[in-house]
Amino acid sequence: MVAEAFASATIHFFEPKEFSLMEFSFKKSCKYKIVKYFLLQKTVSKLIHLFLKINGVIEPTGSSKVFFHPFSYRKFHPGAKIKILSGDLLFGYPFPDVSYFPSYTKSVIAMGENSQLVINGDVNIVNGCIIKLAKNAILSIGDGTSISQNNVILCGAEIEIGKNCLFSWNIQIMDLDGHKISRKGEIPVKKSKKIKICDNVWICSNATICKGVTIGEGSVVGANSVVTCDIPPFSVAVGNPAKVVRENIAWEK
Numbered sequence: 001m002v003a004e005a006f007a008s009a010t011i012h013f014f015e016p017k018e019f020s021l022m023e024f025s026f027k028k029s030c031k032y033k034i035v036k037y038f039l040l041q042k043t044v045s046k047l048i049h050l051f052l053k054i055n056g057v058i059e060p061t062g063s064s065k066v067f068f069h070p071f072s073y074r075k076f077h078p079g080a081k082i083k084i085l086s087g088d089l090l091f092g093y094p095f096p097d098v099s100y101f102p103s104y105t106k107s108v109i110a111m112g113e114n115s116q117l118v119i120n121g122d123v124n125i126v127n128g129c130i131i132k133l134a135k136n137a138i139l140s141i142g143d144g145t146s147i148s149q150n151n152v153i154l155c156g157a158e159i160e161i162g163k164n165c166l167f168s169w170n171i172q173i174m175d176l177d178g179h180k181i182s183r184k185g186e187i188p189v190k191k192s193k194k195i196k197i198c199d200n201v202w203i204c205s206n207a208t209i210c211k212g213v214t215i216g217e218g219s220v221v222g223a224n225s226v227v228t229c230d231i232p233p234f235s236v237a238v239g240n241p242a243k244v245v246r247e248n249i250a251w252e253k
C-alpha cells in the first residue's frame, strides 16, 4: 500500500503537465526578479535625479533627465551644475549587449566649485568612466555621443565634445597636465588648454588626447595613439605622437 502510494506520488510528481507548470512558475519568478531589479534601479535613479534637481545641481530643460546608475559615485561641490539643454544623460549603465566587460565597475563623476557639465542631446557615458571637472571648468557633450568603458576625462578648463562622436574603451582626455613643469629658476605655472573634439569623431581604444588640441570633424584617431597636436577634418591619425596617415575619409558606426 505504501509502495502504491509512493509510486502514484512519484508518477504524480513527474506528470508532464505539473512539470511544465513548475517550469513556468520558475521562469516567471526569475523574470519577476529581473523586472523588479530594473524597476528598483529606475526608481532609485529617478530619486537621485529629483534630489539633485531640488539641490540645484541638475538644471534640466523640459522633460530632460539624468539617469545616474545607483552604484555610480557622484560628488558635487557648491555651484557645480549639470545643464541639460535637450535629451537625456545616461550615466554609469553598462551597454546591454557587451559581454567582454563581464563585471560591473562603477562610474565616477566629481565636479569642482562652479564647474559645468553641459549636455545637448542624448548622451551615454557607460560604466567604469571617470569624469572630473576642476573649479570653474566646462565640459560640453553633443547629441548622440557615446562614451564607452573606462574612459577618463579630466577637465581643468574647457573640453568641447561634438555630436555623434564614438569613444572606444580606455581613452584618456586631459586638457591639463596635473603637475607643473618649468625651466630651472622659473616659477612653475599650471597649464590648461582647451580641447575641441568636433562632430562625428571616432577615437579608438587606449588613445590619449592631450591639452590644446582640436580634432576635426569626421576624423578617426587610431588605437593607442597619443594626440599632441591638431588633427584636420576627415582624416585618420595614428601613432605616438599621432600623425595623419589617411585623408578624405568617411567612417560608419
Ligand SMILES: CC(C)(COP(=O)(O)OP(=O)(O)OC[C@H]1O[C@@H](n2cnc3c(N)ncnc32)[C@H](O)[C@@H]1OP(=O)(O)O)[C@@H](O)C(=O)NCCC(=O)NCCS
Binding pocket: 167, 168, 169, 203, 204, 205, 220, 221, 222, 223, 224, 225, 236, 238, 239, 245, 246
Ligand atoms: C585607426 C584604424 C581604424 C585605421 O584603420 P585603417 O584606415 O584600415 O588603416 P590601415 O590599417 O590601412 O593603416 C594605415 C597605416 O596606419 C598604420 N596604423 C593603423 N592603425 C595604427 C595604430 N593604431 N597605431 C599605429 N599605426 C597604425 C598602419 O600600420 C598603416 O601604416 P602603413 O601605411 O605604413 O602600412 C585602425 O588601425 C585602428 O586603430 N583600429 C582599432 C579600432 C578600435 O579600437 N576599435 C574598438 C571598438 S570601437
